[in-house]
Amino acid sequence: MTRVLVVDDEPQIVRALVINLKARRYEVDAAADGAAALELAAARHPDVVVLDLGLPDMDGVEVIRGLRGWTRVPILVLSARHSSDEKVEALDAGADDYVTKPFGMDELLARLRAAVRRAEPVAGAGEDEVLVETAGFTVDLAAKKAVRDGRDVRLTPTEWHLLEVLVRNSGRLVSQKQLLQEVWGPSYGTETNYLRVYMAQLRRKLEADPSHPRHFITEPGMGYRFER
Numbered sequence: 001m002t003r004v005l006v007v008d009d010e011p012q013i014v015r016a017l018v019i020n021l022k023a024r025r026y027e028v029d030a031a032a033d034g035a036a037a038l039e040l041a042a043a044r045h046p047d048v049v050v051l052d053l054g055l056p057d058m059d060g061v062e063v064i065r066g067l068r069g070w071t072r073v074p075i076l077v078l079s080a081r082h083s084s085d086e087k088v089e090a091l092d093a094g095a096d097d098y099v100t101k102p103f104g105m106d107e108l109l110a111r112l113r114a115a116v117r118r119a120e121p122v123a124g125a126g127e128d129e130v131l132v133e134t135a136g137f138t139v140d141l142a143a144k145k146a147v148r149d150g151r152d153v154r155l156t157p158t159e160w161h162l163l164e165v166l167v168r169n170s171g172r173l174v175s176q177k178q179l180l181q182e183v184w185g186p187s188y189g190t191e192t193n194y195l196r197v198y199m200a201q202l203r204r205k206l207e208a209d210p211s212h213p214r215h216f217i218t219e220p221g222m223g224y225r226f227e228r
Helices: 011-023 034-044 060-068 084-093 105-118 157-168 176-183 192-206
Strands: 003-007 027-031 048-052 075-079 097-100 131-133 137-140 145-148 151-153 173-175 216-219 223-226
Touching (some): 011 027, 027 034, 034 048, 034 060, 048 105, 060 075, 060 084, 075 084, 075 105, 084 097, 097 105, 105 157, 137 157, 145 192, 157 176, 157 223, 173 176, 176 192, 192 216
Parallel strands (some): 003 027, 003 048, 048 075, 075 097
Antiparallel strands (some): 131 137, 137 145, 216 223
């Protein structure tokens, strides 16, 4: 059974989420502030976190960074903040998706399911080439890990999924829309800022010179391509 950690200081939102999630057979824990959220995450090991950014004791971005220090759990941000910069900051800190308040429960649940799916092992990973090597790093599709300079690279589920789609299409242009729909889901197609943030993170973690990438190539206005 999937365990969800809900982090929000608005009791009515927590109550609505708990009722709707439990009705769909999720196990649910709830925290009203960042400190309690970090403690619960360490104790209960949720499968996905639904996190409000406006917490009473610390900014939600700090909670994201705290979680990303030790776990790849999918993080779905829930916030009344509407600006693009704030969304990018949350994504850049390691969030997997962003839902703006007020929100529709059906949309939130769909995005939560998509976040959980991205964290699951890919069926049939061994059917094609599973070990992709470059001069600077290796991607093991079967083991779901990347290695650089002899060390495992810590990737979030969304970073991994994006990397996997690109690597499986090595040498081919993958359009922005295709990437968004394969990684985030069929309802996505215009959120190109997500791609910019996550491609920058992949380059920072895997490229020798992220500002002059050799492997993760941008085709302006079209999409991205992985080159060995």
